[in-house]
Amino acid sequence: MRRRSIVTGLLLLLLMFPKGSWSQFLAWDFVNVVTDVKESGVNPDMVIDDLGTIHISYWHRDEDRLIYAFKKQGDLAWTHEYVDAATQNGYVSAIALDASGIPHIAYHENVGFNVQIRFASRTGTNSWSLENLPGDPIRGWGGYGPNANITEKERVVHSIDLIFDESNNPQIAFFDGWMDIDAFPACNQNSSYGFQLHQAFKLNGVWTARSFGTVADQNLSCGTSMNPTPLPSGDRFGEYVNLLQRPDGRMEVFCMSRFNNRLISFRNQFPNIDTTWNYTEVDSLVRILGSAWNWSRRWFTVEGIAANQGPGDVTHLAYSTSLFYGENFCCTNISNDLIYARVETDTIIYHNFGVAAYRNHIDITSKGSDSIFFAYVDLSNNLFLLQASADSGKTWQMDTIMTGIGISRLQIEILDDSLHVLIYHAEKERLIMARRHVNGGGWTFEKVTNSEAQGQVLDAMVVPVNGDTVAHIVYTDHIQEKLFYAYGTKNTNWNWAIEQIDSANSRFKAVSFALASGNTPVLTYAGGETGNLHLASKINGNWRYEIIDTVVTIGFTDIEISSLDSVHIAYYDENANCLKYTLRHLNGSTWSYDAVDCANQPVGQYPSLQLDAQENPHIAYFDAHRLSLIFASQDATTRAWNIDSVNSNFAS
Incomplete structure (x- = not known):
């Protein structure tokens, strides 16, 4: 059998016999049969405007480029644009619309394998205005891309979010993934983290970037007997960031406080004013584990945080717990819990879904005062799932959206009476839009991006026919899960006829x-x-x-x-x-x-x-x-x- 693995397409190699002496070298001729489409779609963000147009930003993994895609109601196809084709960028991004409905994107740019924060505004078809945010020109805001980490075991969760405030000024919250001093071993007086949540805002045409300050280490990461406090510069905080606009005009940020084992909230004191932020605890592993909490559980963490501003003064949260981002430091596999929290003015109501598989990549939305929906990935069983409540979070119904491998946060929005769940399917290397009525029913699926892997399994015959050379090729598309037959002749300059089988x-x-x-x-x-x-x-x-x-x-x-x-x-x-x-x-x-x-x-x-x-x-x-x-x-x-x-x- 004749099998070859082709990554970027399918080539036919022909041994050509040159005229003249046999002492000449034989030459290979390369003929392209098909070229793979690779549109990717990792780490997407999504927003839907009042006219029903869906706006998406995502990372094109093969090209390391930020892509903007949109589809108006009634359109049959998605439109895709490069935001900045001249640089490597877009590993994570956040998209938002200003008061005029113009899309803007905050994103990571790869500068010497470190992160710089950029801001892009769409000025027309395939036209974007790009702005550089303040930052250290050398180290930036930490390592860029999926391989950026602290140690082989400890991953950085790249996090960024974007909104427009009541004065139509852009506000960005992002995690600084740069560590000033090695944090290991973590339990000594020299341990120090530079990992902090940062804010960037634009007033009067000028960008300002600053830290949210520090979150005091509550001494839970190393037990209660450590003296001095083991993390003198404060806890690591800011991953899984969610930035919301509150009804009173103030902004609120939800994120993880790593070694305090907490989910925390920051609120600014006054709307639209450059002022300080105050933080409070929303949930903690101490509450979640109850009597099971002890010093040995310090590696547990809250992750996958998603926040949605409901009507009035109600905020909906969904998140999970795991052993340090689902990774295992030493010994045993510890499954995680899945939690919904309803944050009201004077109280927080929790719903625990129970310890089960490892669940992450969560997003949440709501409709009215009672209907709440959040989508997430069950990484243990390769499932994309939905939890829905019609009674303000008291009871829930789970629905399987589809099977597949998820590595990116899902996005969920409501348009009219339909749920729209944006999924990056890692095995198929494509973005998929799943839709269902808010009251239930079956799911429909649409490809937002497309990827192919043609020729990974193939067989071919090349035969002489009436003075011509004829090639027959059968091959699979691994991602599309299709089988093709290609037929071409040398006399037609390999004008390939391709049909699906x-x-x-x-x-x-x-x-x-x-x-x-x-x-x-x-x-x-x-x-x-x-x-x-x-x-x-x-x-x-x-x-x-x-x-x-x-x-x-x-x-x-x-x-x-x-x-x-x-x-x-x-x-x-x-x-x-x-x-x-x-x-x-x-x-x-x-x-x-x-x-x-x-x-x-x-x-x-x-x-x-x-x-x-x-x-x-x-x-x-x-x-x-x-x-x-x-x-x-x-x-x-x-x-x-x-x-x-x-x-x-x-x-x-």
């Missing part, structure tokens, strides 16, 4: 291609949820599909066709740990089946099937149990299989 199935993971008489394309492949063995043949211009074997899960397959159009197929059955072989005429009706080699351990992987001059089958394959290359031949008279180990001496 078997659109009713998905999850294709093994393909093999051959030509029958009359250059009829025939292929065998594994497809569908169960991975059954399929055959496709193009007869008189139409594809014909059939299932060859339904009681198997195919890992690998190879096909050969005889001069009389007898179809020979070798395939590895993952369930039975068995190499199998089947035979039938292309236009026949009944397959014959052989179990060539079976064992309690995997036998039969990577089969390569060939026919000899008498068109008898021979198969080379891998014995994973004995780490041996095996060769099997079928006796022409008895039809029994003779099995030999090619490298038995080496394997022993």
